Amino acid sequence: MAQVYSPEQARRQARVSAKLLGSWQRKNLVPSDVPLTASDLAMIRGLAGLHRAGLQGSRLQDCLDWIASEFGTMDVVKNARVIHRGRRSFLRLPGQEVELWSGQLRLRFDAPEALRFDSLDAEEETRRRRLEAEQWFQRGLDLEQQGAAVDEIVSAYRKAAELDEKSAGAYVNLGTIYFNARMWKEAERHYQKALEADNTYPLAHFNVANLYDERGETELALQHYEEALRLKPAYADAHYNLALLHQSRGQTMKALKHWRVYLELDPASSWALIARREMRKLMDSSLIDGAKSGASGTRRGRGANAG
Numbered sequence: 001m002a003q004v005y006s007p008e009q010a011r012r013q014a015r016v017s018a019k020l021l022g023s024w025q026r027k028n029l030v031p032s033d034v035p036l037t038a039s040d041l042a043m044i045r046g047l048a049g050l051h052r053a054g055l056q057g058s059r060l061q062d063c064l065d066w067i068a069s070e071f072g073t074m075d076v077v078k079n080a081r082v083i084h085r086g087r088r089s090f091l092r093l094p095g096q097e098v099e100l101w102s103g104q105l106r107l108r109f110d111a112p113e114a115l116r117f118d119s120l121d122a123e124e125e126t127r128r129r130r131l132e133a134e135q136w137f138q139r140g141l142d143l144e145q146q147g148a149a150v151d152e153i154v155s156a157y158r159k160a161a162e163l164d165e166k167s168a169g170a171y172v173n174l175g176t177i178y179f180n181a182r183m184w185k186e187a188e189r190h191y192q193k194a195l196e197a198d199n200t201y202p203l204a205h206f207n208v209a210n211l212y213d214e215r216g217e218t219e220l221a222l223q224h225y226e227e228a229l230r231l232k233p234a235y236a237d238a239h240y241n242l243a244l245l246h247q248s249r250g251q252t253m254k255a256l257k258h259w260r261v262y263l264e265l266d267p268a269s270s271w272a273l274i275a276r277r278e279m280r281k282l283m284d285s286s287l288i289d290g291a292k293s294g295a296s297g298t299r300r301g302r303g304a305n306a307g
Helices: 007-014 018-026 038-052 058-071 075-079 122-146 150-163 168-180 184-197 202-214 218-231 236-248 252-265 270-283
Strands: 081-085 088-093 096-101 104-108
Touching (some): 007 122, 122 168, 150 168, 184 202, 202 218, 202 236, 218 236
């Protein structure tokens, strides 16, 4: 299904006022029908670029009249790009570069070949893609809360990751979906992508540690739990899981250390009851040897999501 936008969403992405968008709609430069398509949004962005370059009112109309005469279509506005050289501004269009000088249009004939243009400069395009990625990420969260089909949720998070390769949260949530489905290789692949996108993201380290712990790869699990705590010392769930992991390995003092910190951070939850039970087992001298056979608590944060 093609992406569509409400007028409010479109004007926010193009950073224009409702009044300005309304004026373009009254002039039939932008459709008044809703929802708006991606093509409509491109037109709004192009018009916004002209507006910010100083082409407003009659100056904008003169520019649009010239474009219609020169190209026979207004679609080129969607690919217009305003550039600045010192105090001079130029409007780039396919095969043309037009100087914006006191509202007058002056053609340049020194461009020997058609130019390649984007509707926005690189920085603005990156900002736009990240904003759209955030919207797809939020859609994924909403779909999860609504209990939507897994394929639909996965599609939303994948779209976020495609638009912004630094979208660590999208990769984490994809990994979590595969983790909960016990598809370990896919889960690990997406958690690693999250770490590649942001190696300082505690949740990514925590989740991949849960995965390694689940698979019995305790050394790798320890490394990532500890890294999660290095990045976020008050990460209660990481303390909880490290306590269980050390307890299962017979490392009583290390387990007690993390149980104590966990209870300082989370003293009142139902998980705290389990933590106190496990601590009592370790502190009871008659059971310390038995504790080496393994902890009976449940790991915290299985399939933890980025919110």
